[in-house]
Amino acid sequence: MAQIRIEDVRKDFGSFTAVKSSTFTIEDGEFFMLLGPSGCGKTTTLRMMAGLELPTAGRIYLDNEEVGQKPASERDIAFVFQMFALYPHMNVRNNISYPLKSQGMRRDEIRRKVAEVAEILAITDILDKPVGGLSGGDRQRVALGRAIVREPKAFFMDEPLGALDAEFRERMAEELRALHDRMNATTVYVTHDQLEAMQMGDKIVVMNHGVVEQFGVPQDIYDWPATKFVAEFIGSPPMNFLRFNGSVAKGQDSIALDGTEIAVPPSIDERSGELALGVRPEFVKLDDASSYRGRIAASEYLGTTQIVTIDTPSGRIRARIPSDATAREGETVGLRFDARTLTIFDDATGRALRSQGNREVLEHG
Amino acid sequence: MSLSVTDPNPRTKWIAGALVIGYAIVTIMPLLWIIATGFKSPADSIAYPPKVVFEPSLEGYVNLFTERTRATEGMLEDAGPPTTWYERIVRDQGMVITGPSRYGERFLNSVIIGFGSTALCMLLGTMAAYAFSRFRVPLKDDLLFFILSTRMMPPIAVAIPIFLMFRGLGLNDTHLGMILLYTAVNLSLSVWLLKGFIDEIPVEYEEAALIDGYTRFQAFYKVVLPQAATGIASTAIFCLIFAWNEYAFAVLLTSGTAQTAPPFIPTIIGVGGKDWPAVAAGATIFLVPVMVFTILLRKHLLRGITFGAVRK
Numbered sequence: 001m002a003q004i005r006i007e008d009v010r011k012d013f014g015s016f017t018a019v020k021s022s023t024f025t026i027e028d029g030e031f032f033m034l035l036g037p038s039g040c041g042k043t044t045t046l047r048m049m050a051g052l053e054l055p056t057a058g059r060i061y062l063d064n065e066e067v068g069q070k071p072a073s074e075r076d077i078a079f080v081f082q083m084f085a086l087y088p089h090m091n092v093r094n095n096i097s098y099p100l101k102s103q104g105m106r107r108d109e110i111r112r113k114v115a116e117v118a119e120i121l122a123i124t125d126i127l128d129k130p131v132g133g134l135s136g137g138d139r140q141r142v143a144l145g146r147a148i149v150r151e152p153k154a155f156f157m158d159e160p161l162g163a164l165d166a167e168f169r170e171r172m173a174e175e176l177r178a179l180h181d182r183m184n185a186t187t188v189y190v191t192h193d194q195l196e197a198m199q200m201g202d203k204i205v206v207m208n209h210g211v212v213e214q215f216g217v218p219q220d221i222y223d224w225p226a227t228k229f230v231a232e233f234i235g236s237p238p239m240n241f242l243r244f245n246g247s248v249a250k251g252q253d254s255i256a257l258d259g260t261e262i263a264v265p266p267s268i269d270e271r272s273g274e275l276a277l278g279v280r281p282e283f284v285k286l287d288d289a290s291s292y293r294g295r296i297a298a299s300e301y302l303g304t305t306q307i308v309t310i311d312t313p314s315g316r317i318r319a320r321i322p323s324d325a326t327a328r329e330g331e332t333v334g335l336r337f338d339a340r341t342l343t344i345f346d347d348a349t350g351r352a353l354r355s356q357g358n359r360e361v362l363e364h365g
Numbered sequence: 366m367s368l369s370v371t372d373p374n375p376r377t378k379w380i381a382g383a384l385v386i387g388y389a390i391v392t393i394m395p396l397l398w399i400i401a402t403g404f405k406s407p408a409d410s411i412a413y414p415p416k417v418v419f420e421p422s423l424e425g426y427v428n429l430f431t432e433r434t435r436a437t438e439g440m441l442e443d444a445g446p447p448t449t450w451y452e453r454i455v456r457d458q459g460m461v462i463t464g465p466s467r468y469g470e471r472f473l474n475s476v477i478i479g480f481g482s483t484a485l486c487m488l489l490g491t492m493a494a495y496a497f498s499r500f501r502v503p504l505k506d507d508l509l510f511f512i513l514s515t516r517m518m519p520p521i522a523v524a525i526p527i528f529l530m531f532r533g534l535g536l537n538d539t540h541l542g543m544i545l546l547y548t549a550v551n552l553s554l555s556v557w558l559l560k561g562f563i564d565e566i567p568v569e570y571e572e573a574a575l576i577d578g579y580t581r582f583q584a585f586y587k588v589v590l591p592q593a594a595t596g597i598a599s600t601a602i603f604c605l606i607f608a609w610n611e612y613a614f615a616v617l618l619t620s621g622t623a624q625t626a627p628p629f630i631p632t633i634i635g636v637g638g639k640d641w642p643a644v645a646a647g648a649t650i651f652l653v654p655v656m657v658f659t660i661l662l663r664k665h666l667l668r669g670i671t672f673g674a675v676r677k
Binding site for chain 2 (some may be wrong): 012016051052071072073076077078079081083085086087088089099102103146150
């Protein structure tokens with residue numbers, strides 16, 4: 001198992017730059033998520049780590065060995081493709097044993113290993129079937145079997161659950177995570193689904209337009225987004241932005257929003273101009289005592305909670321409140337924000353200003 | 366009555382069946398005619414009205430494979446009574462066998478040149494198609510168009526330059542020359558057809574093989590080739606049919622050692638009157654290899670013709 005380090009990696013396809021100077025480290029044994037919208041460069045990054053694409057510039061270290069320009073076959077890694085890519089002209093057993101055959105392993109040894117892997121994945125009964133007739137879940141297990149049978153340095157997975165039905169997806173996500181915990185293997189997993197990333201990942205890299213936006217543990221990324229993009233991409237509904245024109249000085253712990261003082265974590269950066277106050281929907285509280293007011297435009301009932309859409313002087317925001325709270329359309333309500341959770345963004349650059357709240361998260365990475 | 370879209374109603378099926386049978390009769394009739402003529406006597410073969418029921422005879426086949434001469438009394442005495450069934454057939458015509466004909470060699474030439482050029486064409490075509498399908502080839506579209514453009518005129522249009530070139534290179538009337546020529550003619554179609562088939566094979570299969578520790582070439586022949594088998598088979602049939610049936614270049618460029626069956630068959634007719642049964646026998650035997658090859662690969666051929674029509 002291995003640590004993977006990406007340093008200043010860049011990938012150009014002709015005049016198009018898919019990945020711009022990415023740097024991050026994946027620790028040994030981590031379940032690491034590459035998250036971002038389609039076309040953000042996450043799959044290209046993964047393929048460069050695997051050796052299916054060679055980087056235009058930069059270095060990739062696998063266990064301190066520079067492998068950036070090495071072909072995939074020499075990197076000793078496993079890759080699970082979105083469409084599984086099981087060899088259609090072979091049965092399940094041959095699919096799983098194929099990577100072992102390339103190593104010239106003895107036949108009885110191969111048989112033993114395949115049986116062992118089949119046991120782990122509960123696919124012993126389908127070993128001699130052709131792969132053509134298998135269900136999505138079984139194909140997924142065979143693809144995993146082919147990956148784990150050779151005990152590679154790392155697993156790379158490109159949206160492995162994307163091709164599955166919703167019902168299978170939940171189960172396979174759990175199985176994948178359980179499998180990872182059991183093998184304790186370094187796993188890099190590409191997804192565009194932020195819920196999947198939060199649910200399964202030890203660490204997440206959020207990418208957009210070929211740039212690493214933020215990198216860290218799910219909780220930190222959710223609580224203290226480094227950019228507006230991350231704040232919006234992660235969380236459903238996304239973080240609200242209340243735009244205002246003003247200034248923030250060092251140590252300042254409140255801002256004026258349409259004449260109302262709002263407490264924020266003491267700022268470290270200074271900035272003036274177009275700013276945006278970011279607040280997660282679950283930290284917006286309806287409180288008639290508050291002088292900051294808005295008008296309820298709509299509410300959606302979601303079982304245990306409801307999402308209330310509120311028009312404020314600084315823009316439309318959404319709040320997640322208990323479903324038993326009353327929120328009638330057209331009503332004007334007072335709004336209170338939980339001061340410890342707020343982030344101020346520079347609206348022009350999209351970057352978060354550092355404060356006592358997010359300094360640890362933003363300064364470590 | 367069923368309202369299913371995919372299941373036609375009985376009357377539609379009946380009409381479709383009748384049309385198919387009608388078309389089959391039109392196309393199979395000349396074939397049956399040739400096969401029947403091969404088993405007729407020379408008199409029956411030119412009888413008018415044509416005989417559908419006739420007494421079968423192997424005269425045509427015997428004449429095809431033998432050289433004969435009209436026998437004089439003395440020759441018949443020297444030869445003694447006929448010892449084999451085919452000698453008897455020749456004697457009945459008042460002739461004696463002077464030796465085997467060259468049909469056997471010519472047929473063998475056709476086999477060597479036809480299958481040789483098909484094999485070479487598949488080897489080069491598959492690799493070229495793979496490269497065009499998978500790699501970033503500079504000027505790829507121009508090259509592909511250029512390859513296709515070699516088929517925009519009938520190959521025989523360049524007969525004279527090829528003739529001169531072959532003469533200069535000493536390739537006239539050689540097996541190698543004919544194999545190279547047919548390969549060159551067929552390669553453009555092969556590259557295009559095979560590229561279509563390889564394009565349909567997801568690149569992930571090869572990537573999986575690369576990850577599994579195989580080299581690119583191993584991935585090509587262990588993973589891509591088995592999946593392109595259908596495409597290779599159907600392309601091979603097209604190539605073989607062209608090379609097998611080709612007449613014009615064969616007449617022009619071969620005369621002795623490398624002559625194929627197509628230019629030879631018409632010459633049979635000149636031996637002592639119009640020997641239609643022998644010509645028909647030669648044509649019938651000539652049809653057999655392509656028919657066997659096509660029947661063996663017919664599933665692939667059908668898929669080859671309709672390829673790309675339905676996405677998997």
